[in-house]
Structures are given as structure tokens and as C-alpha cells.
Amino acid sequence: MAGIELKSATFNDGAFIPRRCAKDGDNVSPDLSWSGVPEGTFELLLLCEDPDAPSGTFVHWLVTGIDPGSDGVEAGQTPAGGQERTTGWGRPGWGGPQPPAGDRAHRYFFRVYALPEPVSLPENATADDVHIAVDRQLAGGTLVGLYQR
Numbered sequence: 104m105a106g107i108e109l110k111s112a113t114f115n116d117g118a119f120i121p122r123r124c125a126k127d128g129d130n131v132s133p134d135l136s137w138s139g140v141p142e143g144t145f146e147l148l149l150l151c152e153d154p155d156a157p158s159g160t161f162v163h164w165l166v167t168g169i170d171p172g173s174d175g176v177e178a179g180q181t182p183a184g185g186q187e188r189t190t191g192w193g194r195p196g197w198g199g200p201q202p203p204a205g206d207r208a209h210r211y212f213f214r215v216y217a218l219p220e221p222v223s224l225p226e227n228a229t230a231d232d233v234h235i236a237v238d239r240q241l242a243g244g245t246l247v248g249l250y251q252r
Contacts, residue, residue: 107244132197136175144171200250
């Protein structure tokens with residue numbers, strides 16, 4: 104399967120996400136850029152999840168319907184054509200990191216998927232729902248950030 108390169112000017116892969124992106128900071132989504140979206144992509148899907156959350160994998164950002172011709176999103180913005188879906192915080196839009204104080208650093212997986220057809224997800228989709236729905240992806244890319252309080 105082809106790969107999409109996913110990067111951020113806000114943090115490097117495997118590095119700490121700045122506090123301004125955190126829920127207890129300014130709660131501003133980081134900028135992201137991607138390249139390598141294959142021909143035949145109907146839409147892009149963006150997911151940010153924390154698999155280290157005490158209650159199980161927590162969805163921090165879920166955006167569907169992103170224009171496959173886009174190449175990223177600026178900090179604090181919604182990707183072109185995208186529809187922000189409900190997150191683990193119970194509302195749509197970016198909900199930044201807020202791991203329990205004293206926990207080891209949590210990992211935040213930013214994933215972009217190139218999909219060949221419109222994605223179908225339940226209203227309050229979980230990370231598992233997303234992983235099942237993107238099973239037929241054309242390509243994907245991952246960027247991992249860390250955060251600790």
C-alpha cells in the first residue's frame with residue numbers, strides 16, 4: 104500500500120506537542136501537511152487518537168470529507184471540505200491532549216487516510232469504528248506526538 108507523508112511544523116514525529124495545542128493550553132489544533140495522496144482518492148479522513156488514555160483509545164480529532172486535492176491544514180483551522188465529527192470530549196472539533204497529571208507521556212497518533220469512497224461512520228464514532236471504516240484505504244500516513252502534564 105502506498106504511503107502518505109504526514110508532517111507538522113508545530114512538532115516533529117516522536118517529539119512533544121506544545122502546550123498551546125493542549126486542552127489546558129490554548130487548545131489550538133496543530134498545523135499538518137501531507138503529500139503523496141494517490142489518484143482515485145474520493146476523500147481524506149483525519150484522525151487524532153490517544154491509545155494511552157485510561158478509559159481506552161480516546162479520539163481527539165476526527166475530520167471526514169476532506170478535499171483529496173488539499174495538502175494540509177493550518178493551525179486552528181478545519182481541513183478544506185472537512186466535516187469535524189464528535190470526539191471523545193463529546194463535541195466536534197479539536198480537543199487537545201489532557202492526560203492525567205503525573206501519567207507518563209501519552210502518545211497522540213495523527214493519521215490521514217486516502218479513501219476510495221465516502222466513509223460511513225456512526226454519529227459518535229470511536230477509534231475502533233474509524234479503523235474498521237478505513238479498512239479499504241488507498242494510502243495512509245501517521246505522525247506521532249507526545250504530551251505529558
